Amino acid sequence: MSPMETTAVRFGGVVEDGAVALALKERANILAMTEDAQAAVLTPREVGGFPHDMRAALAARIASLHQEEALAAAHRERIGDGGYAPLSDPAHPGTTPRDTALLSFVDKAAASPKDMASGDISALQASGMGDADIVRLCEIIAFLAYQLRVIAGLRLMGGAP
Amino acid sequence: MSEVVRKFTRTVPQWRPRVTPLKLEEASDNQLDALKVTPSNTKVSDYVLVLAHDVESLKVRSPLFNAIMYDPNGLSRAEREIGALATSMVNRCIYCAAVHAARHAALEDSTALTNALFERGADADLPPRERAIFDFARKLSETPSQASAEDMAALRDAGLDATEILDLILSAALFGWANRLMHVLGDPVRKTESP
Numbered sequence: 001m002s003p004m005e006t007t008a009v010r011f012g013g014v015v016e017d018g019a020v021a022l023a024l025k026e027r028a029n030i031l032a033m034t035e036d037a038q039a040a041v042l043t044p045r046e047v048g049g050f051p052h053d054m055r056a057a058l059a060a061r062i063a064s065l066h067q068e069e070a071l072a073a074a075h076r077e078r079i080g081d082g083g084y085a086p087l088s089d090p091a092h093p094g095t096t097p098r099d100t101a102l103l104s105f106v107d108k109a110a111a112s113p114k115d116m117a118s119g120d121i122s123a124l125q126a127s128g129m130g131d132a133d134i135v136r137l138c139e140i141i142a143f144l145a146y147q148l149r150v151i152a153g154l155r156l157m158g159g160a161p
Numbered sequence: 162m163s164e165v166v167r168k169f170t171r172t173v174p175q176w177r178p179r180v181t182p183l184k185l186e187e188a189s190d191n192q193l194d195a196l197k198v199t200p201s202n203t204k205v206s207d208y209v210l211v212l213a214h215d216v217e218s219l220k221v222r223s224p225l226f227n228a229i230m231y232d233p234n235g236l237s238r239a240e241r242e243i244g245a246l247a248t249s250m251v252n253r254c255i256y257c258a259a260v261h262a263a264r265h266a267a268l269e270d271s272t273a274l275t276n277a278l279f280e281r282g283a284d285a286d287l288p289p290r291e292r293a294i295f296d297f298a299r300k301l302s303e304t305p306s307q308a309s310a311e312d313m314a315a316l317r318d319a320g321l322d323a324t325e326i327l328d329l330i331l332s333a334a335l336f337g338w339a340n341r342l343m344h345v346l347g348d349p350v351r352k353t354e355s356p
Contacts, residue, residue, distance in 0.1 A: 023323035026234065030331060033225040040217040048215075067305040109345055111304040114253035116345045121179040131180035132214035135346065139218040142341035145304075146334045152306035153330030156313040157323065 003031035007038055008147055011071045012154025020157045034147065041143040049133040050140070053080040058140055060088035061103075062110045066148040101127035102137070109141045163350040166255050169279040171263045171272070174349035176256055182210030192216045211346055222338070229331045236321070236328035239268040240294055244332035245339075246275070247298035250282065254344035257336060293319040298333035 003009050003024040004016060009031060014020045024031060042055045050058075056078040063072035072088070079085050086092045087103065094100035101123055109116055124134050166174045183192060185203065195216045196205050205213075212219045230241055242265040249257040262275040277285035283299060293315040300308040316326050 019323045020327075023327040026324050027232070027327055027331070030225065030228050030232070033221065033228060037218070037221040037225055040221045044215075044217040046217065065304060109341055113341050113344060114251065118179050118348065121346070125180075134180050135211060135214035136218075138342055138345050139212075139215050142338040142345075143218070145341055146338035149301050149306060149334035149337050150330060152308065153301055153327075153334065156308055156310060157326060157330070159310070161310045 001032050001035060003028045006031045006035040007071070007074075008034055008150040009154065011068065011074075012151045013158055013160065014154050015158065018158070020154065023157075034150065037143055038147065041139050048136045049129065050136055051082065051084075053078075053082045054084045054087065055140055056080075057084040057087040058106060058137075059144055061090055061106065062141060062144040063148060064088070064090045065107065065110050066144075066152075068148055068151060071148070071151065098127050098129075102129070105137070106141055109138065110145060113145075163352075166349040166351055169250065169255060169258050169262070171259055171266060171275060171279075173259045173263060174256055175352050176206075176208050176343065176347045177350045178207050178211050178347045180211055180214075180346060182207045183213040185210075188213065189216075195220045208343065208347065212342065226335060226339070229328075229335050235324040236332070237268075239265055240291075240325075241328060241332040242268065243274070243291060243294050244298040244329045245336045246278065247295045248302040248333045248336035249340055250278065251299055251302040252337070252340035252344060254336075254340035256343050256347075256349040257340055259349070261336075290319040290321075293321070294329060298329060301330065301333050302337055 004014070004021065009024060014024065042059055043052050056075045060072045060075035060079070063075060076085070076088050079088060087099070090107065092103070094103045105120055105124055108120060121134060163175070163177065185198065185205070188196065192213050196209060196213055198205065209219070230245070231238065242261045245261040246258055246265060249261060262279070266272045266275050274287065274291060277287065278295070287295060297308055297312045297316055300306065300312055316329070321329070
């Protein structure tokens with residue numbers, strides 16, 4: 001895959017043939033691996049407690065928390081009609097105790113990881129989430145934190161204010 | 162007893178998981194493959210055993226991590242460590258900060274920069290190039306990113322070319338990922354004396 005076709009580069013607004021595109025060519029392997037990571041985290045074969053539609057909704061929520069609305073909209077389009085769409089709205093706190101625990105964890109880990117403490121993990125466990133799903137959830141949040149910063153950085157490289 | 166480490170240090174703590182690590186005897190073939198477990202190599206860290214619960218993510222992240230931190234050309238290894246360290250300080254990942262401060266000190270054969278950062282944080286007195294690198298990575302690591310066109314201009318003024326800037330973005334961003342695993346899924350604890 002050409003680096004220009006990857007999600008990070010498309011949403012980072014990099015123009016073909018500029019100095020930024022040349023640097024991306026040098027790191028084409030990293031951009032390709034970043035795209036592979038997106039597939040592993042958002043559309044894995046083993047989904048655990050997080051079907052692809054739900055992952056798309058959480059990805060949209062996290063993109064919105066990072067004020068990346070174009071990427072949030074792209075994730076939202078993949079949600080489907082399994083009832084997960086409300087989770088994509090950062091203003092939606094969840095309607096069941098399980099969803100509320102999940103969403104407050106997502107928001108805190110995405111936006112203020114420095115404040116995460118052991119109680120945040122035990123709250124998820126108390127909501128009935130198994131340890132393997134807790135790891136899956138952290139990977140979703142953590143991968144997006146990475147990809148969204150690559151996007152923000154590329155946009156600045158391209159001359160955005 | 163072990164005590165949770167709360168201050169930045171170059172002394173790498175132990176990592177105590179908050180969730181149960183995968184038990185090797187319960188691992189699938191795919192998990193064993195990702196862990197590179199062989200009859201002669203059965204030592205796997207708790208951190209990797211925790212991440213092995215999501216083996217598809219683990220398999221893609223390890224080569225990506227190595228490429229971003231170690232691929233040749235572009236930003237020097239020591240300066241990539243500054244990106245990793247700046248992010249780990251924003252996210253207060255004591256464990257990651259220790260590992261990457263120690264690597265920076267070893268690569269540069271100097272503790273001056275990491276001492277200054279651990280003593281005074283963002284107010285540390287840094288040489289101009291390190292200042293631009295640290296500030297950009299620090300601001301990129303906020304949610305949402307607070308890095309600006311001025312921060313980007315400071316990198317160029319400090320002499321970084323496009324590949325070096327891209328490498329800095331990648332190393333700082335990568336620790337946005339790593340910190341949200343290491344700092345969220347476990348505690349850094351002081352090593353206890355072996356019996």
